[in-house]
Amino acid sequence: MHSVPWFINPWLAMFPVLGTLHEIYCELDNEISQWALKSQFNCPEGCGLCCTNFEPRVGQAEALYLACYYISQSSQCLESLKSLKEVPPCFFYDPEPGPAKGHCSVYPGRPLICRLFGFSASRNKQQQLVFRLCKIMHQNEERQFTEEILKERFKILPPEMGRYSSQVNTLSPDLNWESMPLKQAVEKAIAHLYLKQKYLGLEGSPHIESSKEDFIA
Ligand code: SF4
Numbered sequence: 001m002h003s004v005p006w007f008i009n010p011w012l013a014m015f016p017v018l019g020t021l022h023e024i025y026c027e028l029d030n031e032i033s034q035w036a037l038k039s040q041f042n043c044p045e046g047c048g049l050c051c052t053n054f055e056p057r058v059g060q061a062e063a064l065y066l067a068c069y070y071i072s073q074s075s076q077c078l079e080s081l082k083s084l085k086e087v088p089p090c091f092f093y094d095p096e097p098g099p100a101k102g103h104c105s106v107y108p109g110r111p112l113i114c115r116l117f118g119f120s121a122s123r124n125k126q127q128q129l130v131f132r133l134c135k136i137m138h139q140n141e142e143r144q145f146t147e148e149i150l151k152e153r154f155k156i157l158p159p160e161m162g163r164y165s166s167q168v169n170t171l172s173p174d175l176n177w178e179s180m181p182l183k184q185a186v187e188k189a190i191a192h193l194y195l196k197q198k199y200l201g202l203e204g205s206p207h208i209e210s211s212k213e214d215f216i217a
Pocket residue numbers: 050051054055056090091092093094103104105106107110111114
Protein backbone atom coordinates (compact mmCIF):
# COMPACT_ATOMS: atom_id res chain seq x y z
CA MET A 1 0.00 0.00 0.00
CA HIS A 2 1.48 3.36 -1.06
CA SER A 3 0.96 6.49 1.00
CA VAL A 4 -1.40 8.92 -0.69
CA PRO A 5 0.03 12.21 -1.93
CA TRP A 6 -0.49 15.40 0.06
CA PHE A 7 -3.07 16.81 -2.33
CA ILE A 8 -5.31 13.74 -1.99
CA ASN A 9 -4.99 13.32 1.75
CA PRO A 10 -7.57 15.97 2.82
CA TRP A 11 -10.22 14.45 0.54
CA LEU A 12 -9.61 10.76 1.10
CA ALA A 13 -12.21 10.19 3.80
CA MET A 14 -14.87 11.82 1.60
CA PHE A 15 -13.80 9.98 -1.55
CA PRO A 16 -12.07 6.66 -0.75
CA VAL A 17 -12.00 5.92 -4.48
CA LEU A 18 -9.09 8.38 -4.72
CA GLY A 19 -6.91 5.98 -2.70
CA THR A 20 -7.79 3.08 -4.99
CA LEU A 21 -7.01 5.15 -8.05
CA HIS A 22 -3.72 6.25 -6.53
CA GLU A 23 -2.72 2.61 -6.02
CA ILE A 24 -3.40 1.92 -9.70
CA TYR A 25 -1.35 4.96 -10.75
CA CYS A 26 1.54 3.85 -8.50
CA GLU A 27 1.51 0.33 -9.91
CA LEU A 28 1.50 1.71 -13.44
CA ASP A 29 4.23 4.30 -12.77
CA ASN A 30 6.39 1.54 -11.32
CA GLU A 31 5.80 -0.74 -14.33
CA ILE A 32 6.62 2.15 -16.68
CA SER A 33 9.88 2.91 -14.84
CA GLN A 34 11.00 -0.70 -15.15
CA TRP A 35 10.01 -0.85 -18.79
CA ALA A 36 11.78 2.43 -19.62
CA LEU A 37 14.90 1.31 -17.77
CA LYS A 38 15.17 -2.00 -19.59
CA SER A 39 13.99 -0.88 -23.02
CA GLN A 40 15.78 2.48 -22.92
CA PHE A 41 12.75 4.05 -24.63
CA ASN A 42 12.15 7.47 -23.13
CA CYS A 43 10.55 10.75 -24.12
CA PRO A 44 13.09 13.27 -25.41
CA GLU A 45 13.54 16.11 -22.92
CA GLY A 46 11.07 18.96 -23.35
CA CYS A 47 8.95 17.12 -25.96
CA GLY A 48 5.23 17.16 -25.00
CA LEU A 49 4.03 16.74 -28.57
CA CYS A 50 1.44 14.14 -27.50
CA CYS A 51 -0.30 16.80 -25.38
CA THR A 52 -0.81 19.01 -28.42
CA ASN A 53 -2.69 16.33 -30.32
CA PHE A 54 -5.60 15.41 -28.08
CA GLU A 55 -7.70 16.33 -25.08
CA PRO A 56 -8.09 13.35 -22.78
CA ARG A 57 -11.56 12.20 -21.75
CA VAL A 58 -11.91 11.07 -18.16
CA GLY A 59 -14.48 9.55 -15.83
CA GLN A 60 -15.43 10.72 -12.37
CA ALA A 61 -12.62 9.19 -10.32
CA GLU A 62 -9.85 10.57 -12.52
CA ALA A 63 -11.52 13.98 -12.69
CA LEU A 64 -11.75 14.11 -8.88
CA TYR A 65 -8.10 13.09 -8.52
CA LEU A 66 -6.95 15.83 -10.88
CA ALA A 67 -9.33 18.34 -9.29
CA CYS A 68 -7.75 17.67 -5.87
CA TYR A 69 -4.37 18.53 -7.32
CA TYR A 70 -5.70 21.62 -9.05
CA ILE A 71 -7.41 22.86 -5.88
CA SER A 72 -4.18 22.44 -3.95
CA GLN A 73 -2.49 24.86 -6.34
CA SER A 74 -4.96 27.73 -6.07
CA SER A 75 -7.64 28.81 -3.63
CA GLN A 76 -9.41 30.51 -6.56
CA CYS A 77 -9.17 27.42 -8.71
CA LEU A 78 -12.56 27.53 -10.42
CA GLU A 79 -12.00 31.14 -11.39
CA SER A 80 -8.45 30.47 -12.54
CA LEU A 81 -9.63 27.44 -14.52
CA LYS A 82 -12.18 29.60 -16.32
CA SER A 83 -9.64 32.34 -16.96
CA LEU A 84 -7.06 30.00 -18.49
CA LYS A 85 -6.82 30.37 -22.22
CA GLU A 86 -8.29 27.62 -24.33
CA VAL A 87 -5.06 26.21 -25.71
CA PRO A 88 -6.19 23.47 -28.00
CA PRO A 89 -6.34 20.65 -27.70
CA CYS A 90 -5.30 19.96 -24.07
CA PHE A 91 -6.28 22.73 -21.75
CA PHE A 92 -3.51 21.95 -19.24
CA TYR A 93 -0.69 22.08 -21.74
CA ASP A 94 1.92 24.63 -20.71
CA PRO A 95 4.04 25.87 -23.61
CA GLU A 96 6.87 26.65 -21.14
CA PRO A 97 8.25 23.31 -19.94
CA GLY A 98 9.36 22.96 -16.31
CA PRO A 99 12.06 20.59 -15.01
CA ALA A 100 9.74 18.21 -13.12
CA LYS A 101 6.53 18.50 -15.09
CA GLY A 102 7.52 18.90 -18.71
CA HIS A 103 4.67 20.69 -20.46
CA CYS A 104 1.91 19.40 -18.19
CA SER A 105 0.73 22.01 -15.70
CA VAL A 106 -1.05 19.31 -13.66
CA TYR A 107 1.58 16.58 -13.93
CA PRO A 108 1.10 14.90 -10.49
CA GLY A 109 -2.65 14.63 -11.13
CA ARG A 110 -2.59 13.77 -14.84
CA PRO A 111 -4.97 11.04 -15.98
CA LEU A 112 -4.25 7.47 -16.96
CA ILE A 113 -4.10 7.98 -20.72
CA CYS A 114 -1.35 10.59 -20.28
CA ARG A 115 0.65 8.18 -18.12
CA LEU A 116 0.21 5.36 -20.63
CA PHE A 117 0.98 7.29 -23.78
CA GLY A 118 4.22 6.06 -25.39
CA PHE A 119 4.82 3.50 -22.65
CA SER A 120 2.12 0.88 -23.05
CA ALA A 121 1.15 -1.97 -25.34
CA SER A 122 -2.28 -2.97 -26.59
CA ARG A 123 -3.80 -6.21 -27.90
CA ASN A 124 -4.50 -6.77 -31.59
CA LYS A 125 -7.45 -8.70 -33.05
CA GLN A 126 -5.64 -11.96 -32.35
CA GLN A 127 -5.30 -10.87 -28.72
CA GLN A 128 -1.54 -10.61 -29.05
CA LEU A 129 0.27 -7.83 -27.26
CA VAL A 130 1.76 -5.23 -29.61
CA PHE A 131 3.91 -2.25 -28.70
CA ARG A 132 4.22 0.70 -31.09
CA LEU A 133 6.80 3.40 -30.51
CA CYS A 134 5.50 6.94 -30.70
CA LYS A 135 6.70 8.77 -33.78
CA ILE A 136 9.13 10.90 -31.78
CA MET A 137 10.81 7.99 -29.98
CA HIS A 138 10.92 6.14 -33.28
CA GLN A 139 14.12 7.16 -35.00
CA ASN A 140 16.29 4.41 -36.41
CA GLU A 141 14.40 1.77 -34.48
CA GLU A 142 11.71 -0.55 -35.73
CA ARG A 143 8.36 0.97 -34.85
CA GLN A 144 6.27 -2.05 -33.91
CA PHE A 145 7.17 -4.96 -31.62
CA THR A 146 5.30 -8.21 -31.06
CA GLU A 147 5.10 -9.89 -27.69
CA GLU A 148 7.71 -12.47 -28.71
CA ILE A 149 10.17 -9.82 -29.80
CA LEU A 150 9.59 -7.77 -26.68
CA LYS A 151 10.31 -10.77 -24.47
CA GLU A 152 13.34 -11.80 -26.45
CA ARG A 153 14.88 -8.36 -26.79
CA PHE A 154 13.98 -6.58 -23.57
CA LYS A 155 13.12 -9.46 -21.20
CA ILE A 156 10.17 -7.41 -20.03
CA LEU A 157 6.76 -6.39 -21.35
CA PRO A 158 5.44 -2.84 -21.27
CA PRO A 159 2.29 -2.13 -19.24
CA GLU A 160 -0.90 -3.27 -20.95
CA MET A 161 -3.22 -0.39 -21.76
CA GLY A 162 -6.46 -2.40 -21.66
CA ARG A 163 -5.76 -3.88 -18.23
CA TYR A 164 -5.22 -0.46 -16.64
CA SER A 165 -8.09 1.18 -18.53
CA SER A 166 -10.57 -1.43 -17.39
CA GLN A 167 -9.41 -1.10 -13.77
CA VAL A 168 -9.83 2.67 -13.85
CA ASN A 169 -13.13 2.56 -15.74
CA THR A 170 -14.75 0.52 -12.98
CA LEU A 171 -13.87 3.10 -10.33
CA SER A 172 -16.29 5.92 -11.08
CA PRO A 173 -19.12 5.45 -8.59
CA ASP A 174 -21.62 7.85 -10.18
CA LEU A 175 -23.22 6.09 -13.13
CA ASN A 176 -24.73 9.38 -14.31
CA TRP A 177 -21.24 10.74 -14.84
CA GLU A 178 -20.12 9.71 -18.29
CA SER A 179 -16.57 10.28 -19.44
CA MET A 180 -16.10 13.79 -20.81
CA PRO A 181 -13.31 16.11 -22.02
CA LEU A 182 -10.76 16.87 -19.33
CA LYS A 183 -11.43 20.55 -18.73
CA GLN A 184 -15.18 20.05 -18.48
CA ALA A 185 -14.68 17.05 -16.18
CA VAL A 186 -12.32 18.93 -13.86
CA GLU A 187 -14.68 21.90 -13.58
CA LYS A 188 -17.49 19.53 -12.65
CA ALA A 189 -15.27 17.66 -10.19
CA ILE A 190 -14.14 20.86 -8.43
CA ALA A 191 -17.75 21.93 -8.00
CA HIS A 192 -18.53 18.45 -6.64
CA LEU A 193 -15.64 18.59 -4.14
CA TYR A 194 -16.69 22.01 -2.87
CA LEU A 195 -20.31 20.97 -2.58
CA LYS A 196 -19.42 17.89 -0.56
CA GLN A 197 -17.07 19.95 1.61
CA LYS A 198 -19.86 22.43 2.26
CA TYR A 199 -22.42 19.71 2.93
CA LEU A 200 -20.12 18.13 5.52
CA GLY A 201 -19.40 21.53 7.10
CA LEU A 202 -15.66 21.27 6.34
CA GLU A 203 -15.25 24.69 4.74
CA GLY A 204 -12.12 26.35 6.05
CA SER A 205 -11.04 23.06 7.58
CA PRO A 206 -7.45 23.55 8.79
CA HIS A 207 -6.64 20.08 7.43
CA ILE A 208 -7.74 21.03 3.95
CA GLU A 209 -6.42 24.58 4.03
CA SER A 210 -2.99 23.56 5.32
CA SER A 211 -2.37 20.58 3.06
CA LYS A 212 -0.14 22.50 0.70
CA GLU A 213 1.80 24.21 3.49
CA ASP A 214 2.41 20.81 5.14
CA PHE A 215 3.86 19.55 1.92
CA ILE A 216 6.04 22.58 1.34
CA ALA A 217 7.28 22.52 4.95
S1 SF4 B 1 -3.26 16.52 -18.84
FE1 SF4 B 1 -1.11 17.06 -18.97
S2 SF4 B 1 -0.09 15.20 -19.80
FE2 SF4 B 1 -2.30 15.01 -20.21
S3 SF4 B 1 -2.59 15.77 -22.31
FE3 SF4 B 1 -2.98 17.49 -20.85
S4 SF4 B 1 -1.00 18.57 -20.68
FE4 SF4 B 1 -0.60 16.52 -21.56
